[in-house]
Amino acid sequence: MIRLVLVRHAKSDWGTPSIGDHERPLNDRGMRDAPRMALALAETEFRPQVILSSTALRARTTAEAFGALFGVAVNLDRELYGAPGATLLAKAAGSGARRVIVVAHDPGMTELAERLSAGAITHMPTCAVASFTWDDDDWALVEAVDPVDWSFGSPR
Numbered sequence: 001m002i003r004l005v006l007v008r009h010a011k012s013d014w015g016t017p018s019i020g021d022h023e024r025p026l027n028d029r030g031m032r033d034a035p036r037m038a039l040a041l042a043e044t045e046f047r048p049q050v051i052l053s054s055t056a057l058r059a060r061t062t063a064e065a066f067g068a069l070f071g072v073a074v075n076l077d078r079e080l081y082g083a084p085g086a087t088l089l090a091k092a093a094g095s096g097a098r099r100v101i102v103v104a105h106d107p108g109m110t111e112l113a114e115r116l117s118a119g120a121i122t123h124m125p126t127c128a129v130a131s132f133t134w135d136d137d138d139w140a141l142v143e144a145v146d147p148v149d150w151s152f153g154s155p156r
Contacts, residue, residue: 002134002142003046004092004116005101007066008109010034010127010155012058022056022081030058033127033155034065040153041066041129048072049097054080054104062127063103080104085112093139113152121152128154 010030019025026034048070053063055078063074077091085108092100106124113121113130121130132147 001098002137002139003099004089004132004142005041005046005048006088006109006113006124006130006132007037007062007101007103008106008124008126008128009054009056009059009062009103010037010065012126025057026061029155030062030127034062035069037127037129037153037155038066038069041131042069044131044151046131047099048101049099050075050095051101051103052077052080052091052095053102054078054083056081056105059103059105063101066101066103074103082108084108085115088112089142093142098137116147117150117152118146120150125154125156128152 010026010033012024013027051063051067051072051074053059053074055076067074088102088108092102109124113124116132130152133149135148
């Protein structure tokens, strides 16, 4: 069984215009939402083997909240920063794990969630969590076969 969880980074702080996009931190709401959404995911009894994250500070911080709760190290990957949905899926498949969390950015997150949910998820707001499950253990079939189950949640 493969389970892929997509997490869009939590709400970031736009209050300091001199900070570059890559180094933008989470704001207060983001700092509250990330652990809360990690806990909501944990309540589903999902346990990741791998957490992949963009190197952007807001994504890293979000991923670290999930990693702390699950006791899983965060693997940073610069290619996830601004990546399209196809890259996000390829990175998850390339992890070698069957239970993967990917923390990244829009528009790639929404693009992939929309594709995997057959159009039901049309927007991944900040700190949204979309989970997809396939009965097969072969990542090569993920794009060819609809998930047997999926869920979506957001902090608001």
